[in-house]
Amino acid sequence: MTAPLTIADLRQLAKRRVPKMFFQYADSGSWTESTYEANEADFKKIKLRQRVLVDMTNRSLESTMIGQKVSMPVALAPTGMTGMQHADGEMLAARAAEEFGIPFTLSTMSICSIEDVASATTKPFWFQLYVMRDRDFVMNLISRAKAAKCSALVLTADLQILGQRHKDIRNGLSAPPKFTPEHIWQVATRPAWCMSMLQTKRRTFGNIIGHAKNVTSLKSLSTWTHEQFDPRLSWSDVAWIKEQWGGPLIIKGILDVEDAKAAVDTGADAIIISNHGGRQLDGAPSSISMLPSIVDAVGDRIEVHFDGGIRSGQDVLRAVALGAKGTYIGRPFLYGLGAMGKDGVTLALEIIRKELDMSMALCGKRDIRAVDRGIIAEG
Ligand code: FNR
Numbered sequence: 001m002t003a004p005l006t007i008a009d010l011r012q013l014a015k016r017r018v019p020k021m022f023f024q025y026a027d028s029g030s031w032t033e034s035t036y037e038a039n040e041a042d043f044k045k046i047k048l049r050q051r052v053l054v055d056m057t058n059r060s061l062e063s064t065m066i067g068q069k070v071s072m073p074v075a076l077a078p079t080g081m082t083g084m085q086h087a088d089g090e091m092l093a094a095r096a097a098e099e100f101g102i103p104f105t106l107s108t109m110s111i112c113s114i115e116d117v118a119s120a121t122t123k124p125f126w127f128q129l130y131v132m133r134d135r136d137f138v139m140n141l142i143s144r145a146k147a148a149k150c151s152a153l154v155l156t157a158d159l160q161i162l163g164q165r166h167k168d169i170r171n172g173l174s175a176p177p178k179f180t181p182e183h184i185w186q187v188a189t190r191p192a193w194c195m196s197m198l199q200t201k202r203r204t205f206g207n208i209i210g211h212a213k214n215v216t217s218l219k220s221l222s223t224w225t226h227e228q229f230d231p232r233l234s235w236s237d238v239a240w241i242k243e244q245w246g247g248p249l250i251i252k253g254i255l256d257v258e259d260a261k262a263a264v265d266t267g268a269d270a271i272i273i274s275n276h277g278g279r280q281l282d283g284a285p286s287s288i289s290m291l292p293s294i295v296d297a298v299g300d301r302i303e304v305h306f307d308g309g310i311r312s313g314q315d316v317l318r319a320v321a322l323g324a325k326g327t328y329i330g331r332p333f334l335y336g337l338g339a340m341g342k343d344g345v346t347l348a349l350e351i352i353r354k355e356l357d358m359s360m361a362l363c364g365k366r367d368i369r370a371v372d373r374g375i376i377a378e379g
Helices: 007-017 020-026 034-044 089-100 114-120 135-147 166-170 181-188 191-198 218-228 235-245 257-265 287-298 313-321 331-362
Strands: 063-065 068-070 074-076 126-129 152-156 249-254 270-273 303-307 326-329
Touching: 007 020, 007 331, 020 166, 020 181, 020 331, 034 287, 034 313, 074 089, 074 331, 089 114, 089 331, 114 135, 126 135, 135 235, 152 235, 181 191, 235 249, 235 257, 249 257, 257 270, 257 287, 270 287, 287 303, 287 313, 313 326, 313 331, 326 331
Parallel strands: 074 326, 126 152, 152 249, 249 270, 270 303, 303 326
Antiparallel strands: 063 068
């Protein structure tokens, strides 16, 4: 293959480099994967309005997300087990994001810990919180995020119970994990991945092991994780989290106008329209199909962010045009990481920036902050 030119190229490279069970962990959705597929497919239905003979010099993609400067309105989404796509994956991705001038969001379910990522970076990153039943553990996580000077807390609201992903079960990524000769074969046939994993000590869940009560091994962790997602979580818990945290709060996983209104009432700084990348409720609408109605309902009262299905800079442009003040990419940066480590994350971001910049120009706009629904073609 020639040098990767698209996110799809990076995906192909990652598929060759990362053991199947971990590649498929990233590259799949829940149940029939219909929502996962719709996230990407619905973007293609949105046509852009070509404009000509407008001055296209001096273009700018700079913007802000929750008042923080970004070199383009794209952040790295929180993704669990990122350190399994590449050794020290969270630290590498955070560094790439920092150099690019965009936010990195560390997942609660990361391999590298909050402290690892803080030691690898010089600027604040964002922390994503899963609210577990053990509220002492949650309070401790929040304190650790504060100590690491994280500049936003992203509260994920759409995972009170875990959506079933058939590929993960078939690959043995279940609770407890099942290790078979097939796994050894998958790992043995990916020597570069294997070597890098042997060279790092960060191979388990750094935010949890040694911090959660009685969780000292992978086995106890998997039982703990399974039991700890909290089905009773409600809007009143959001007020408690907001109080504990005391900083900028973003609620992630909103896909419904009524939920968006409830999120506004919590006083959060932003919401992320998201269906968890098609990993939770299969059969839910694509994220992009819900963006306009949610922006119309609450866009004047809260900052609206977006994720799900972005595979190019054009998709970022479409989401911004439909009212997203910021967007997040999950799989595109994971493919980059799996393919080429930190350089791959940087390349994924460069691909997206170039496509975003060129498409914006060809729609007759020079400043991303001036992009609105006027660039969407009718019909
Ligand atoms: C996720 N996502 C996710 N979200 C979250 O709040 N906490 C998490 O730990 C994870 N873990 C996770 C793992 C993997 C492998 C993926 C692909 C996704 C969801 C993520 O933040 C985001 O909503 C989606 O990835 C966006 O869709 P795209 O960009 O991947 O299409």
